[in-house]
Amino acid sequence: MNIVIIDDDKLVTSALKAILETSGxxxxxxxxxxxxxxxxxxxxxxxxxxxxDIQMKEKSGxxxxxxxxxxxxxxxxxxxxxxxxxxxxxxALKLGAKGYLLKSDYENxxxxxxxxxSGQSVFGTEIISKIPTLLNASPKFDxxxxxxxxxxxxxxxxxxxxxxxxxxxxxxxxxEGTVRNYLSSILDKLGLENRTQLAIFYYKHH
Amino acid sequence: MNIVIIDDDKLVTSALKAILETSGxxxxxxxxxxxxxxxxxxxxxxxxxxxxDIQMKEKSGxxxxxxxxxxxxxxxxxxxxxxxxxxxxxxALKLGAKGYLLKSDYENxxxxxxxxxSGQSVFGTEIISKIPTLLNASPKFDxxxxxxxxxxxxxxxxxxxxxxxxxxxxxxxxxEGTVRNYLSSILDKLGLENRTQLAIFYYKHH
DNA sequence: TCCAAAATATGACAAATGTAATTTATGAAA
DNA sequence: TTTCATAAATTACATTTGTCATATTTTGGA
Numbered sequence: 442m443n444i445v446i447i448d449d450d451k452l453v454t455s456a457l458k459a460i461l462e463t464s465g466x467x468x469x470x471x472x473x474x475x476x477x478x479x480x481x482x483x484x485x486x487x488x489x490x491x492x493x494d495i496q497m498k499e500k501s502g503x504x505x506x507x508x509x510x511x512x513x514x515x516x517x518x519x520x521x522x523x524x525x526x527x528x529x530x531x532x533a534l535k536l537g538a539k540g541y542l543l544k545s546d547y548e549n550x551x552x553x554x555x556x557x558x559s560g561q562s563v564f565g566t567e568i569i570s571k572i573p574t575l576l577n578a579s580p581k582f583d584x585x586x587x588x589x590x591x592x593x594x595x596x597x598x599x600x601x602x603x604x605x606x607x608x609x610x611x612x613x614x615x616x617e618g619t620v621r622n623y624l625s626s627i628l629d630k631l632g633l634e635n636r637t638q639l640a641i642f643y644y645k646h647h
Numbered sequence: 648m649n650i651v652i653i654d655d656d657k658l659v660t661s662a663l664k665a666i667l668e669t670s671g672x673x674x675x676x677x678x679x680x681x682x683x684x685x686x687x688x689x690x691x692x693x694x695x696x697x698x699x700d701i702q703m704k705e706k707s708g709x710x711x712x713x714x715x716x717x718x719x720x721x722x723x724x725x726x727x728x729x730x731x732x733x734x735x736x737x738x739a740l741k742l743g744a745k746g747y748l749l750k751s752d753y754e755n756x757x758x759x760x761x762x763x764x765s766g767q768s769v770f771g772t773e774i775i776s777k778i779p780t781l782l783n784a785s786p787k788f789d790x791x792x793x794x795x796x797x798x799x800x801x802x803x804x805x806x807x808x809x810x811x812x813x814x815x816x817x818x819x820x821x822x823e824g825t826v827r828n829y830l831s832s833i834l835d836k837l838g839l840e841n842r843t844q845l846a847i848f849y850y851k852h853h
Numbered sequence: 854t855c856c857a858a859a860a861t862a863t864g865a866c867a868a869a870t871g872t873a874a875t876t877t878a879t880g881a882a883a
Numbered sequence: 884t885t886t887c888a889t890a891a892a893t894t895a896c897a898t899t900t901g902t903c904a905t906a907t908t909t910t911g912g913a
Contacts, residue, residue, distance in 0.1 A: 603844035638809035644850040
């Protein structure tokens with residue numbers, strides 16, 4: 442496997458190069474220090490995989506990824522980073538990067554490279570665990586700061602399902618007037634003007 | 648690496664077992680044929696990775712995954728399938744499976760197992776390529792089938808931002824009555840009962 | 854120009870919604 | 884027991900919403 446490594450910290454590139462090459466499975470024909478290097482070295486060496494840092498001074502790994510993939514749609518690019526950032530994850534996935542690894546996980550890098558080389562995409566578990574959140578984003582909105590009680594919550598949910606006060610009163614075995622009172626107080630607590638805004642609020646937070 | 652393999656096609660389990668064991672890196676202490684086996688064999692052998700089919704007669708791989716992860720949250724489970732299905736992907740991710748492979752990709756299985764064993768998550772490229780769509784999911788709802796015109800669309804958007812008819816009439820320089828008429832016709836076209844349902848509809852499709 | 858759509862407006866009405874003040878019922882706490 | 888807090892209900896009222904039938908106006912072709 443030919444791997445080109447890009448990182449603006451020379452310590453990282455040389456450490457990675459050493460680790461990978463001692464495995465005997467990897468050759469590192471070149472290392473670079475920013476996004477511009479990434480593009481240049483990718484073109485020059487056409488490595489099996491480009492392993493690049495995300496955050497770099499001149500040109501970021503994401504920008505480089507974008508440019509390289511535009512020209513070589515089959516390029517296999519693995520992004521390295523030291524910390525997690527939702528934005529990066531989503532952007533990287535959209536761009537078509539083959540994965541996203543934490544630099545610190547030295548032991549993971551080689552198996553990941555092999556998986557990518559064989560055509561898979563690889564992600565740190567911490568990253569995958571975020572995807573469901575990003576996908577369906579159902580992190581149960583916290584109403585606690587608004588002093589919303591159980592009854593009110595039920596009503597919020599029913600309103601947000603499009604039910605009328607009459608419908609709600611039947612479902613909860615309350616009088617319609619009571620439902621109106623609850624709703625009125627909910628709107629007051631949340632600083633909203635009407636049930637439609639409540640439903641919108643609900644969907645924006647769920 | 649100890650791997651338990653589950654698939655309701657005995658040909659698949661034995662083929663996989665053979666392939667993996669000849670690599671010398673994998674031991675397959677047991678194979679099973681449905682979700683119930685999966686749970687039982689996982690408990691009995693505590694393999695490094697459970698490799699299981701998704702679709703099976705008795706109990707699906709997803710159900711088994713769910714049960715196993717409930718009891719053993721750190722279980723590493725890789726799902727195998729013959730075709731792609733958005734639903735499965737999302738569900739698998741939510742459940743916390745470590746990946747999702749195509750059975751046909753024999754060459755990919757071993758590298759993927761190694762990556763998973765070292766703590767990564769692995770996905771076929773075809774799957775990852777769908778995630779942006781699922782994530783981004785701003786496929787601008789298509790109102791065309793409902794015969795909604797520009798004006799109506801504007802009103803839908805304003806209603807979905809929580810504005811009252813009066814507000815909307817001011818913003819669009821229409822009389823309030825006209826706005827009511829438009830809204831009435833929108834509700835009719837979309838088969839909805841009131842503005843709150845319209846806003847809900849809007850958010851569910853955007 | 855004239856016509857036919859279309860977009861917009863009106864008026865009248867019933868129903869739903871939202872607010873506010875007050876009342877009733879109930880069970881827990883003092 | 885009395886007191887208090889809470890949930891639920893009632894009443895009255897103003898406003899908003901939604902429907903419908905019927906104008907009026909605008910506008911882009913024939």
